[in-house]
Amino acid sequence: MKSPQAIIYLSSSSLISSLFYGLAITCLTLAIVSASNGGNETDYRPLLSFKSMITHDPYKVLTSWNHSFHFCDWSGISCGKRHKRVTALRLYSQGLEGSLSPHVGNLSFLRELSLWNNSFQNTIPHELGHLSRLRILYLDHNKFSGVIPTNLSGCSNLEELWLAQNKLAGSIPKEMSLLSKLTHLVIYNNKLTGGIPPFLGNISSMESFSATGNPLGGSIPDTLGLWKSLTEFASGECNLYGSIPHSIFNLSLLVKFSLPGNHLTGSLPSEFGNHLPNLELLQLRNNELTGVLPASISNCSKLGYLEMSYNNFSGKLTINFSKLRDINVIRLHYNNFHGRGAADDMRFIDSLKNCTKLVDLSLTNCNLIGVLPISIGNLSDQLSLLTLAENQLFGILPSSIGSLVGLTTLRLGLNRFKGKIPTTIGNLQKLQFLDLSGNQFSGPIPETIGNLSLLNKLFLYSNKLEGHIPSTLGNCKELNGLNLSYNRLSGQIAKQLLQITSLTNFLDLSHNSLSGSIPSDIKDLKMLSNLDLSYNNLSGNITSSLGECISLTMLNLCGNIFEGMIPSSLSSLRGLDVLDISQNKLTGVFANASAFSVLGNNRLCGGLVTLELPKCKLERGSKKKGFPFFLLFILIASTLLVVLCCVYLLWKKKHKSQPSQSSGNERFLKVSYNQLLKATNGFSTTNLIGEGGHSSVYKGILDSNDDKPVAIKVLHLQSRGAHKSFIAECEAWRNIRHRNLLKIITSCSSVDFRRNDFKALVYEFMPNGSVNDWLHSTSNTSKLSLLQRINILRDVATALDYLHNRCQTTIVHGDLKPSNILLDDDMVAHVGDFGLARLLGTDLNQNSSTGVKGTIGYAPPEYGIGSEMTSRGDVYSFGILLLEVMTGKRPTDNMFKEGLCLHKFVYTALPDHAVDVTDDDAIELQRTEANAKKVEECLAATMKIGVSCSVDSPPQRMKMEIIVIELQRILDVLQNI
Known part of the structure; x- marks a missing residue:
């Protein structure tokens, strides 16, 4: 038994312990109370520092970050239940602007930092490397710049690192290989260089790697084959070259394999599909791959998305699609799948009948030869897009095509189909785009085409179609573009056609045998831009109702037999760019020489004596008749726009201020x-x-x-x-x-x-100077908007189309560049400086093969090896001009070295990342647009034109007349956003 003293001692000890315990409880309570008022300095101060560096908080998400609440109750904050330390900071998609405070590195219990989809700027603080407990770091979709901090290697528990969609530069740091637990490395859409480093293969836990849209360069390291757990590999538009390492094809867990828009070469192994049974997405478009497309792709039974377009694959298409029951997109266009045997390249269509989820089948320009089988009608009723254009398909178009009731787009142009267009085409009532142009279809346009009430665009030009234009086309109330040119259509223009008020883009009925007059119903097409009725047998007076088509920019009535006066109502067409009413029998407007001017038209002949023009030479066998008004008219077609606009003003001015005098005395101003x-x-x-x-x-x-x-x-x-x-x-x-x-x-x-x-x-x-001034002059504070840029490009393309295709003699400009594009008061572009121009087919200005041709950076590569100047050389220069206008970068910029050029710089960004290479000024001025997606699509479409124009091979460059059409289409979209 213990002594009393001992008992007293123990009692005293218990009392002291109780006192200390009570004191501790009191201190803890005070600490908690203090913490509620910001007393936990370890986490409280870093959070306040974070808030202090936020310059804009549009949704007021940080208003709760004040002394009234414990920081664990602040918006976006999660704390541990035991220690009340911050474990997660989640403020994604809040519109926050500012910089990321380096003091966030003091939140030592942090496991998740999620700030994606905001507007954080400046560098990523290297202090984040102190967060050893961090598992998830989401900083993607911001504006961070600088490099990836090497200190992130200190986040030894990091599993997911998302830095995509920023402005990060430099290379992937080698310290990244120390993140042994990393499963997701997502860095797409930055400005990273230095290639995909081989040391990344050491991170054996990697499941997803996405670097798309970085100018990385280099080849794909073989060490990436060590990523045995990899399910997603995406490195499109990364300027990668070389072949795909075979080790990649052994990653059997791969679900998504995406490497589009690179410079990859070589072929795919024949056993490709046998080793990748889990593949759902295969995307290798826009590369330089060759060889046969492996038939073993049939074994990728889970495949839903197959995109191998724009490569050099050859040989017969032997994939058995019947095994790919989940496939919904097949894009194989721009390859060469023609077999060496009989013309039966289309047999693969039979195997598609089991693909009930197929929505997109694109085989444009694949050199396919053969007959389209009846089994085309067995394809999925979910099929929305079918394009087999630009092949060598012949025979009739099967009536079974009418079974594809889900189609919204059908492109079969530029083949060799013949026979009648099947009436079953009218069953495709969801169709919005139909192109059967450039074939040999004959017979009438089927009346059933009027059933296509949702149709937006209809192209039937360059066939052998006969008969009347069906009045049922008037039922296509959504139609905004119709081209029936270059056929054998006859009869009058159906009034119902002219009552489709949705016709806003173009109506082209040229080069047919239409007769009668232009119906007055034409006035209903008030929003129509382009009207071409040329080279028909239309007669009578030109209807004054055309003056109500106030949106016309192009009106072509040439090559008919119109007579009488030019209606004065045409002066209402203030937006008209092109007017051609030559080769008709019009009279009257030239009866009074004082009422018009023909200055500068040195090839004119005949006419009134007071004009003092030389006599016209009569063709052999012709009979001399009275004054040849219509011959004179034919020759001055190019001045008619000026005549129409000026005839009244000139007449009024001359009769008001002075007596009539002959314009025959007027010549170029002498100085x-x-x-x-x-x-x-x-x-x-x-x-x-x-x-x-x-x-x-x-x-x-x-x-x-x-x-x-x-x-x-x-x-x-x-x-x-x-x-x-x-x-x-x-x-x-x-x-x-x-x-x-x-x-x-x-x-x-x-x-x-x-x-x-x-x-x-x-x-x-030109008061607004040159395009070069607007793009590169530091003294010019104003900037060109996206709409202005594309308007300028359309103007330049229109001028070149005129020089190449509309002049009596083809003219090559030879020195197209921004300093030679001048802008007037209305920012309309004018091409100048013809000092290097060449008139093809003449002995004038024949350039020496050793002479200077164009300007470095803009001159096409063939000029450098002595080739003669051609219109295709102008197309190349226009392509470079377009890319410079859109990116703001000269082709001679210092960044373009070691194989990188302006063409490749943009090529690698298409089609998904055009916005990343677009001039910031154009994007900044366009941010108020409501539909950002449409703007991005317009950017991609515009830059694609520039890339297509600036390819090295002249025959592969776009034609200028097509460029004009495409740019106008893009403008129409932008103006309607």
Whole structure:
């Protein structure tokens, strides 16, 4: 038994313990109370620091971050139940702007940091590497810049790292290999370089790797075959080259394999599909892969998405699609799948009948030869898009096509189909886009086509169709574009067709045998942009109702037998770019020589005596009759737009201010060296607005030009080639007139006061300078919007289409670049500087094969090896111009080296990441648009044109007339957003 003293001692000890325990409880209570007021300094202060660096909080999510609440109750904060320490910070999709505080690195219990889809800027703080407990880091879809911090290797428990959709640069740090638990590395859409490093293969836990949209470069390391748990591998548009390592094809758990838009070469192994049984997505489009598409893909029984387009695959298509019951997208276009045997390349269609989920089948331009089998009608009723265009399919179009009732798009153009268009086409009542152009279809257009009430676009041009235009087309109330040109259609224009008020883009009935007059119902097409009725047998007067089609930008009525006066109502068409009413029997407008002007049209002949034009040479065998008004009219078609706009004003002005006088005395304005000297203040440097290799351009005011400023281009005749440049430019301007070409006023060939030769050209002054000024001048604070850029590109393309295809002699510009594209008051683009121009098919200005052709960066590669100038060279230059306008980067930018060029820079960003290479100014000015997705689609479509134009092979470049159509289509979309 213990002594009393001991008992007393124990009692005292218990009392002291009780006192200490009570004190501890009190302190803890105070600590908790203090913490509720911000007293837990370890987590409280980093959170306040985080808040202090937020500059914009649109949804007021951080209003709860104050002293009234314990920080564990703040929005987006989760704490551990035991220690009340912050374990998760989740503030994603809150519109937050600002920087990420480095003090977040002091939240030592943090397991999840989720800030994705905000607008955080500046660098990712390296202090995040202190978060050793961190498992999930979501910083994607922000604006972080700088490099990936090497200190992140300190997050030894990190499992998911999402840094996608930022502006991170530099290479993937080697310290990343220390993250041994990492399963997801998602870094797509940044600016990372340095390739995919081989050391990443050491992270054996990797399940998902996504680096799409980075200019990484390099090849795919063989070490990635060590990722045995990998289910997703996505590195599209990464500028990768070389072959795909065979070790990748042994990753049997792969579900998604996506490497589009690279420069990968080589072939796929024949056993490809046998080793990847779990594959659901296979995307290798836009590469340089060759060989046969492996038949073993049939064994990827879970495959739902197959996209192998834009490669060089060859040989017969032998995939047995009947095994791919889950397939919904098959895109194999732009390959070469023609077999060597009989023309039965379409047998694979039979195997598609079991693919009941198929919605997209695209085999455009695959060199397929054969007959489209009846089994085409057995395809899925879910099929929405079917495109077999640009092949060599022949025979009739099976009536079973009408069984594909789910189709919204059907493209069969540019094949060799013949026979009648099956009436069953009318069963496709969901159809919105139908293209049967460029075939040999004959017989009538089926009346049942009127059943396609949802149709937006209908292309039947370049066939052998006969008979009347069916009135049932009037039932297609959604139609906005119709092209029936180059057929054998006859009869009158159906009034029902002209009552489709949705027709806004184009109506092309040209090159047929239509007769009668233009119905007055044409006035209902108030929103129509392009109307082409040329080369028919239309007669009578041109209806004044056309003046109510106020949205017309192109009106072509040439090659008919219209007669009478040009209706004055056409002056209402203020947006008209192109008017062609030549080759008709119109009379009257030229009866009074004082009422119009034909200045600058040096090829005109005949007409009134007062015009003092040379007599027209009669064709052999023709009989001389009275004054040949219609011959005169044919020859001045290019001036009619000016005539229509100016005839009334000129008449009024002349009759109001002075007696009538003959326009026959009017010629180009004559100017002397002395007048130009005076106009430019002695060619003062203060008047200098531009300078080139062969010339200097001055702003001046001529006394005889109503005090309007002009641009005076003075040739440096001491410079080699300057005289030749002057002759070339004069010859070019002698043959051309177009609203998108710089207007020449006159020229001067004289001597200066020292008796030295002097040559100059005088142009209309362009107050908004050049496109180069808007893109690259630091003094220009205004920026071009996206809509302005594409409008400018459309204007330039229209001018080139005119030079290449609409002139009597094809003209090659030869030096297309931003400094030669000038902008007027309304920001309409005008192409100038024809110093290197060439008139094809003439002996004038024949360029030497060793001479300078164009400007470095813009001149096509074939000119560098001595090839002659062609219109395809202009197309290349236009492609580079387009890419520069859209990206804001010159083709000679310092970033373009070691194989990277402007063409490749954009090519690797298409189609999904066009916005990443677009000039920030254009995007910034477009952010107020409601439909961002449509804007991005327009960006991709525009840049695709530039890429297609700037390929090395001239025959593969787009045609300028197609470019005009495509750019107009993009503009229509943008203007309707």
